[in-house]
Amino acid sequence: MTFAVALGLLFFLMRAAPGDPLFRLSADRPISPQEIKVLRARYGLDRPVGEQLGAFVGGLLRGDLGVSIEHGRPVTALLAERLPATMLLGGSVLLLNFTLGLWLGVRQAVRHGRREDRWLTTASLTGYAMPSFWLGLVLAWLVGVEWRLLPAAGMQDPLMDADAGWLARVGDILRHLILPTATMSIVSIAATMRYQRAAMLEVLRLPYIVTARSKGLSERLVTWRHGWRNALFPVITLFGLWLPILVSGSVFVEAVFAWPGLGSLAANAVGSRDYPLLMGASLLVAALVVVAGFLTDVAYALLDPRVRLG
Amino acid sequence: MTASLDILRGAWRNPRGRTGALILLIVALAALVGPVLLPDPLAQPDVLGAGRPPGLGHPFGTDQLSRDVLSRVVTGGRISLAVALLAVTLSVTLGATVGVVSGYWGGVIDAALMRLVDGALAIPRLFILLLVLAVWERVPVLALILLIGATGWFATSRLVRGEVLRLREEGYVRAAEALGARRRRIIFRHLLPNALGPLLVAATLGVGDVILLEAGLSFLGLGIQPPTPSWGGMILDSREVMISAPWTGIFPGLAIVITVLSANLFGDALRDAVDPRSA
Numbered sequence: 001m002t003f004a005v006a007l008g009l010l011f012f013l014m015r016a017a018p019g020d021p022l023f024r025l026s027a028d029r030p031i032s033p034q035e036i037k038v039l040r041a042r043y044g045l046d047r048p049v050g051e052q053l054g055a056f057v058g059g060l061l062r063g064d065l066g067v068s069i070e071h072g073r074p075v076t077a078l079l080a081e082r083l084p085a086t087m088l089l090g091g092s093v094l095l096l097n098f099t100l101g102l103w104l105g106v107r108q109a110v111r112h113g114r115r116e117d118r119w120l121t122t123a124s125l126t127g128y129a130m131p132s133f134w135l136g137l138v139l140a141w142l143v144g145v146e147w148r149l150l151p152a153a154g155m156q157d158p159l160m161d162a163d164a165g166w167l168a169r170v171g172d173i174l175r176h177l178i179l180p181t182a183t184m185s186i187v188s189i190a191a192t193m194r195y196q197r198a199a200m201l202e203v204l205r206l207p208y209i210v211t212a213r214s215k216g217l218s219e220r221l222v223t224w225r226h227g228w229r230n231a232l233f234p235v236i237t238l239f240g241l242w243l244p245i246l247v248s249g250s251v252f253v254e255a256v257f258a259w260p261g262l263g264s265l266a267a268n269a270v271g272s273r274d275y276p277l278l279m280g281a282s283l284l285v286a287a288l289v290v291v292a293g294f295l296t297d298v299a300y301a302l303l304d305p306r307v308r309l310g
Numbered sequence: 311m312t313a314s315l316d317i318l319r320g321a322w323r324n325p326r327g328r329t330g331a332l333i334l335l336i337v338a339l340a341a342l343v344g345p346v347l348l349p350d351p352l353a354q355p356d357v358l359g360a361g362r363p364p365g366l367g368h369p370f371g372t373d374q375l376s377r378d379v380l381s382r383v384v385t386g387g388r389i390s391l392a393v394a395l396l397a398v399t400l401s402v403t404l405g406a407t408v409g410v411v412s413g414y415w416g417g418v419i420d421a422a423l424m425r426l427v428d429g430a431l432a433i434p435r436l437f438i439l440l441l442v443l444a445v446w447e448r449v450p451v452l453a454l455i456l457l458i459g460a461t462g463w464f465a466t467s468r469l470v471r472g473e474v475l476r477l478r479e480e481g482y483v484r485a486a487e488a489l490g491a492r493r494r495r496i497i498f499r500h501l502l503p504n505a506l507g508p509l510l511v512a513a514t515l516g517v518g519d520v521i522l523l524e525a526g527l528s529f530l531g532l533g534i535q536p537p538t539p540s541w542g543g544m545i546l547d548s549r550e551v552m553i554s555a556p557w558t559g560i561f562p563g564l565a566i567v568i569t570v571l572s573a574n575l576f577g578d579a580l581r582d583a584v585d586p587r588s589a
């Protein structure tokens with residue numbers, strides 16, 4: 001249902017926007033009215049809006065999102081080709097945020113109000129205030145160009161030996177992965193930390209924590225075994241919220257680091273005003289957000305016996 | 311109104327909130343007064359002065375077109391802040407309106423509006439804006455403000471709806487209804503003033519979000535159009551000269567970080583003042 005509303009909204013936006021998707025073509029070189037007519041017919045732009053919506057939804061159900069104006073290839077094929085790289089990048093950002101971020105959040109809660117807590121809050125908020133494309137450019141310049149420590153662009157070394165072993169290839173990709181992952185994590189880890197900190201603070205106030213302490217258990221056992229287990233729970237909801245942040249962030253970070261994923265595809269589609277491609281990418285993102293939200297609810301219901309799927 | 315004064319006072323008492331507010335004031339003042347005192351950012355005094363590193367005369371250096379980076383950062387700040395303030399005002403107003411209508415009227419209107427909000431929230435704001443803004447060859451500033459504002463109210467409307475649902479069951483609202491107070495009076499005298507705290511928080515945090523969003527759009531070429539300076543646009547320009555003249559990109563980025571950070575610090579302090587439990 002949510003997805004259907006999102007779909008309708010997207011279509012409405014596309015049609016209601018003042019302008020013609022084909023203007024870009026005519027901006028570069030003169031096109032005769034006949035040619036425009038042919039092109040309009042090819043993309044179905046000459047038919048009534050209702051029919052266009054029907055054709056669009058029909059195509060969607062068949063897994064057909066139209067043809068990219070820029071690349072001249074089916075949008076679905078382009079998206080499928082670029083998805084793995086984005087999932088690799090997004091996955092490593094998630095991994096980092098949900099290990100380091102959670103650990104730091106718990107630490108902050110345990111040292112609540114002390115210098116370390118305040119310092120970590122300021123540091124994470126500073127990262128949160130950074131535009132990812134700026135941080136990416138600065139890191140690429142500093143680490144990649146000035147210090148020559150890590151590759152500043154791409155996902156694979158183009159000069160790589162053709163018969164290099166798989167281990168060397170994986171290592172190469174990992175080296176390319178470090179800077180984009182670091183950039184995205186720095187600008188987003190604050191969200192996980194704050195959530196975990198707040199959840200942990202709630203739990204640490206509860207009487208059973210006092211009981212555990214008075215039993216003489218070590219602070220570490222109280223924090224992690226007794227406290228964290230219950231404070232991890234609210235953090236699950238974050239998973240659903242993460243997807244939009246990751247995908248939006250990937251548009252900038254992938255563009256800066258020339259990472260061959262969905263984000264850089266979308267950024268290029270913006271530059272060339274490739275409407276079908278932009279639309280397809282937005283639809284994919286909307287679908288992913290809805291699915292992630294649903295999975296979060298399911299996970300919640302499975303883990304908490306008090307919640308029932310309704 | 312006294313309630314929101316209390317909230318502001320509470321945020322001011324928080325040291326981090328006070329720091330944020332003070333920096334924000336300085337940034338706003340610089341954006342307001344700076345362009346008058348500094349050289350015209352569009353002026354290109356000498357061709358030989360292009361790409362000069364920070365030093366005397368040009369504290370932030372000059373860019374590849376020999377323009378003073380400091381005056382461009384300051385002028386860009388004026389534009390970024392203006393866009394952010396106008397867009398946030400629009401989205402907070404829209405969010406409050408939809409939230410009150412949805413929460414107070416309820417029923418079919420509520421259900422329809424909230425489904426719409428659910429659907430809109432499923433598409434990241436950036437993608438909505440990319441789709442709409444991409445139809446312009448050169449995006450007009452007014453369209454940018456209106457569209458950023460029009461895509462920022464979804465979460466606020468839910469927040470306000472929740473507040474209204476809670477408040478309308480309160481004794482004093484019930485009493486006002488029983489006394490025959492008109493809807494308008496209940497909404498403007500009882501519901502909205504009490505939802506002002508959360509709205510203030512949403513607006514302050516929204517300013518930071520919108521500055522980042524506008525910078526991102528400008529970086530993609532869909533925001534403020536050159537030669538008008540904007541922070542995101544300056545970073546975009548610096549991409550090509552990052553190796554030879556990194557200061558052209560570093561300073562506008564720092565301006566964004568400082569402004570957004572202080573807005574968020576102040577917003578956090580406001581939230582703590584509204585809801586002390588979250589501190």
